Amino acid sequence: MKLELSKVVQGCRLGLLTAIEQTAQHSLDVPGCLLFTHCATVPHLTQDTLHTLSNLPAVTQVTLNCLAEHHEVLEEFKEGVRKFAGLHDTALYCSLHDSATTNPAGHITNKTVSVWGSGGRMELTVAKFMALQAAIKPDFYQSMADGETWQANTSRKRVRKAVDRTLAHLDECLILHQKTQELKQAKIFGVVEGGNILEERVRSARETAKRPVAGFVLDGFQSAAMKQDLRSQLITAVTAELPQEKPRLLQGVGRPDEVIACVEVGVDLFEGFFPFQVTERGCALCFDCTVTTDPETAGTSPSTVLESNEERPVVEEPKENGDSCPENMTRFEMNLNDKRYREDLRPLVEGCSCYCCKNHTRAYIHHLLVTNELLAGVLLMLHNTAHYLRFFRALREALANDRLQDFKRRVLQ
């Protein structure tokens, strides 16, 4: 795995991640996001509907909580999850948990971590964890980690323990990794823990960086867990300890404003769960992520972003009475459950070229939500994924053209 940085502007790293897998077919632009899945399927989507989207990320994320219960099946299958799931053209990253859901705390021991699948909790030792990776055959994967320090009021002692355990797990994983024939081509990412304690974060980063890992997973920064100021401060300290040439993947952060802030402190990769969460609450991303084109550079760089719209999409404002907003709804989305869209025959976002916006209206999506039809999830997931990927493209373009501040203003307005 190789990260070629083409530009570093005010802490933001613009570049290309190559040689992700052995055949080196795939590359991933950074800053960028992975393709989020449930059991290797983008939620709601079949391969046909997924591939109505262009420029999909070259890396698909699978999670152990979905796959652990199929361990025996995967061992018998022998050819890894990519082939098992009928995926062809993608690299595979395996993480421990699904960032779209929160797990109950209190199940971690010195030797084990727990994941929750459809049949309940499964306890994983390092040996079991590595046997699973051998059956899954990802191109890169997150090392086993004690990531239970995201909750507020976690004691310093508990945080220190999490850092120690995570380093111990990593060392064990690295030993088994070497011995496992099936993982010969795979890369391992070390996990930086440390909760909200600066010294522990630095220690975790410094120690992890000493190990032969291909990249880093920054864990325990979940949106609900901490304010962005603190997150930025901690990540700044962490990335200062990490080698420039290795990628940093941040778990649990997906909101556009937080993504930008984390890119500014040196994060390269994000998980793609945010569009899924937006979809599940019946909402559609509609924030402006255009980059105003500088007249001098206009036409010189291929524009991957939408032309600036005359009319800005209606962004929800919480109403005094009437329909209440779904829980956790952000200001980057519109609530299609709202009656105001009942007769709105416009696409979700004017000018969006996704399958949903090209073919369907807000009124239709509203109808599908009201009648509880499965197609609502399909269409919203298509649009939200398209919009989110467009946001990352625009972010990279803004970095390339030194227009980050302008871009930020637009996204945050």
Place this chain on the structure above:
Amino acid sequence: MAAVESGTCEGPAGMSAVKRLSHAAPLALRILAECPVSKARACVLTLPHGPVNTPVFMPVGTQGTMKGITVEQLEELGCQICLGNTYHLGMRPGPELIEKASGLHGFMNWRRNLLTDSGGFQMVSLVELSEVTEEGVMFRSPYDGKEILLTPEQSITIQNSLGSDIMMQLDDVVSSTVTGPRVEEAMHRSVRWLDRCIAANKNPDRQNLFAIIQGGLNADLRKACLDEMTKRDVPGFAVGGLSGGEEKDDFWKMVTLSTDHLPRGKPRYLMGVGYAVDLVVCVALGCDMFDCVFPTRTARFGSALVPWGSLQIKQKQYAKDFQPIDPDCQCATCKRHSRAYLHALFKSDTAAMHHITIHNISYQLTLMRSVRQSIIEQRFPEFVRSFMRRMFPSSEQYPSWAVDALASVNIALD
């Protein structure tokens, strides 16, 4: 097959080449082949939104959507006509909005043909306390509790707003297990309501209205209904009031009686029938069109239809079964995914249902295409025999009603 078919027809203007059967009706039926043994036939039914190859199975998209499948996927499956339910769509989002969105075609962005039911069946079956009078069906809205009267005129007004290519008359639906004077009353009333529906149709040049033959399981009443209704100049006929829990022996006799008396030149639609064996037998009895929620509903519970019956993909036995649902199936699901993967995915995501839905629609449409091809190639009886051999482990398991029904049209099973 393509050689014997007419070109695609995008609108009424394109139909001038084919003789219209009903005066000014936007429908033409061209019979391509008739089975020399049974009553089976293969036709091209040309409607305002393109041709429909019959015999045809029509998937049901109750709320203006096909259960998680996009219209593009439905088109790719080769679906030429699907159903929308007037009762549901009339309630939500309502005819006004659908009209504003250029009809149901525009609202759901479906470019091919649509058939809508009258709404009556849903009222009687879904809504408690519905009451039928000569005026119409009175029921209480499940959404706001208001009393609503659905008259034949209103049903057609809503269906005119939906803009379907085929509308169904409002009929007086009686459960097929009811006997006595109520059945006769319902039959006569359905005839009177047909006349009111015909008079109410504002778009006879764009929307076809089908009559529904009633009469329960009483051959005399069926015959009387057929006599009356075939006097009317409607573009097509449905056989209604069946497929509601009656004995299969009664069911097929009513079907074959109906097709015996329906005009050869008009399409025959058997309502609510969709099990593979029923489809094949009823094609032999002379039906052209079928609909049923079963293939798409059962898909959501993980039941995949195959030529030998069905597989319950959620059962443990498929957890390590790495073959496709049906190795011979050409659908997107079978081309890419194994039973084992679908089994695993069912525990994680709704996309698993979409995969089975696609497969099941593909199964139904492929079955009907094979039936049709065999009729065109004059080998339908042989097709039926091999279909039955594949579906049942042995001839002892053939349902006797199917054996009898097929024998009645000279198809002997081996």
